[in-house]
Amino acid sequence: MADTGLPATEYLLKDLKRRVKDSRATDPAAVKGLLVEAITALLQPLQQPLKIGAATPTVIMVVGVNGAGKTTSIGKLTHHLANSGCKVLLAAADTFRAAAREQLAAWAGRNQVEIISQEGGDPAAVSYDAVVAGKSRKCDVVIADTAGRLPTQTHLMEELKKIQRVISKAQADAPHEVLLVVDGNTGQNALAQVKAFDAMLGLTGLVVTKLDGTAKGGVLAAIARWGAEQGRVVPVYFIGIGEKLEDLQTFDAREFALALVG
């Protein structure tokens, strides 16, 4: 029911059977508890904090399909980072939609942080300018918002690669983080998105949004299995639980497992 997908479900059932056998549990409530343990163990590697401060500025590029919640998550992330004392600069590298710049500017205003944007600018150029400005203004974090795109739109995926490349010209080891924002309602397609964006850009983390609705986000189990199989996990830094500034939480495997089982 939580749309964890077949391979992750099979994995969890096998693990649960072993746990039931080992503990000789017969009571349904106890078995439910063991299921929570199994899911927690599977999701645990995804629980990692976003680390800021190894580089100044730490440059974060945010990508994802249309409407996943990128811009909103950047607004919330800025709030989270500013609260912990970071100086944040935003880059309006979604130059595709006319309103995108204004949308990010509104989040900058709410957070009272600066924003770099250009009218009709090129997304790579805006990102470059923002990193240069972030360096000279001694910012702790520069976050680049990008336009939504499908992984099948090859030329648009190439554009993301170009942004990444041009950012590294402004600061050698940047971007330090490439975050994929996925809508928690997407179901199994979220795994396809993770794989495709990762193959193109080398993802460093995920933000899973819209978990305040009916979505249970069971696809994280599938994402965790995929990570375990390839020996490289893409962690879930944050989950989005609403549209307001405060509606961002760090991912907690156990809490998530409890909510999933209900």
Ligand SMILES: Nc1nc2c(ncn2[C@@H]2O[C@H](COP(=O)(O)OP(=O)(O)OP(=O)(O)O)[C@@H](O)[C@H]2O)c(=O)[nH]1
């Ligand atoms: N309920 C809820 N809504 C969210 C959440 N995150 C984003 N949204 C809503 O989802 C819609 C799309 O969010 P955006 O931040 O504009 O998404 P985006 O990925 O930047 O979209 P594009 O730039 O057009 O690709 C908006 O109506 C947001 O308010 C969340 O965690 N919970």
Ligand SMILES: [Mg+2]
């Ligand atoms: Mg956006």
